[in-house]
Amino acid sequence: MISRLLLQTLSGDKMSVFLFHKVPLQSDPLVPAQVDLARFEHVLDCTLSQLRVLPLEEAIVGLQNRRLPRGAACITFDDGYPDWITGVLPLLRRRNLHATFFITSGQFDGVPLWHERIAAAVRCLPGPFLDLGVAFLPAQSVATLAARCLLVQRLEQELKYLTPTRREELLQQLEAAAGVTPEQVPVMTEAQLRDLYSQGFGVGGHTALHPILDYCNASEVAAEIGGARERLQAIVGGPIHGFAYPNGRPYADFSRLHVDAVKQAGYRYAVTTHWGVARATTSPFQIPRFTPWAERRWHMTYQLARNLLVAPVQVAETAV
Numbered sequence: 598m599i600s601r602l603l604l605q606t607l608s609g610d611k612m613s614v615f616l617f618h619k620v621p622l623q624s625d626p627l628v629p630a631q632v633d634l635a636r637f638e639h640v641l642d643c644t645l646s647q648l649r650v651l652p653l654e655e656a657i658v659g660l661q662n663r664r665l666p667r668g669a670a671c672i673t674f675d676d677g678y679p680d681w682i683t684g685v686l687p688l689l690r691r692r693n694l695h696a697t698f699f700i701t702s703g704q705f706d707g708v709p710l711w712h713e714r715i716a717a718a719v720r721c722l723p724g725p726f727l728d729l730g731v732a733f734l735p736a737q738s739v740a741t742l743a744a745r746c747l748l749v750q751r752l753e754q755e756l757k758y759l760t761p762t763r764r765e766e767l768l769q770q771l772e773a774a775a776g777v778t779p780e781q782v783p784v785m786t787e788a789q790l791r792d793l794y795s796q797g798f799g800v801g802g803h804t805a806l807h808p809i810l811d812y813c814n815a816s817e818v819a820a821e822i823g824g825a826r827e828r829l830q831a832i833v834g835g836p837i838h839g840f841a842y843p844n845g846r847p848y849a850d851f852s853r854l855h856v857d858a859v860k861q862a863g864y865r866y867a868v869t870t871h872w873g874v875a876r877a878t879t880s881p882f883q884i885p886r887f888t889p890w891a892e893r894r895w896h897m898t899y900q901l902a903r904n905l906l907v908a909p910v911q912v913a914e915t916a917v
């Protein structure tokens with residue numbers, strides 16, 4: 598009760614947007630940091646139950662018109678995973694909660710998310726060492742589960758900041774070493790995306806191949822931002838208004854050029870991964886988001902209350 602009061606008091610004229618990614622039905626020992634379905638349900642029932650969950654687009658309009666209810670919160674997911682269909686969707690429906698899903702469109706053309714390819718390959722690597730012969734990755738042990746977990750983290754960190762072409766080369770090298778192919782990685786199907794959309798959930802763009810936009814040339818930026826929007830619209834048969842910047846940190850992962858490209862592509866709003874809350878003065882093209890990770894209820898409430906006090910960093914936008 599006290600925590601509800603605290604959150605309601607701190608949240609006037611502010612919009613909290615929660616960010617989740619893959620929510621596996623059971624936790625994956627190779628990626629233990631992922632929020633699995635049981636933990637996600639805990640967040641829904643312990644924290645989000647104390648807030649007023651609204652559809653993201655509706656909340657943005659309310660914020661701008663200064664008609665946002667106290668405790669306003671939105672739920673978002675990034676990337677696109679088939680696990681959502683049987684996992685999070687029934688949990689959300691049962692509680693009558695809306696969520697918006699930002700989807701990478703490349704998976705509908707047979708290209709799984711690059712970090713999913715890493716996990717699938719590392720799982721199958723023969724031991725006891727991996728040596729790809731690249732300078733930033735000296736020979737690594739894969740003899741134990743702990744070593745493989747570390748390798749997944751290391752590869753994700755290193756491959757994240759490569760150009761799409763160089764990243765693809767290394768992924769293919771890794772897959773060859775593991776004896777696997779990208780086709781073995783589960784992806785969302787067009788029918789699953791249409792199903793999600795037809796249930797009333799929001800769908801937004803999240804590029805085609807999930808590159809760091811600052812590492813893309815102009816034609817890649819256009820394809821990743823505008824091309825992905827057209828692809829998703831063709832699949833769901835309706836307009837796509839929202840976009841999520843890959844990796845999402847202002848200045849580090851995207852800049853003014855990309856905010857401009859998002860506007861030019863016809864999106865109406867965009868979300869980042871910078872923590873904090875949106876206020877009426879926050880640009881609708883740089884809405885901050887937050888993921889609570891604590892396990893205990895009081896700790897999660899503390900994280901959320903603290904997030905309500907954070908003013909997000911935003912890149913300077915081109916004046917219109």
Ligand SMILES: [Zn+2]
Pocket residue numbers: 675676803807843844
């Ligand atoms: Zn993402």
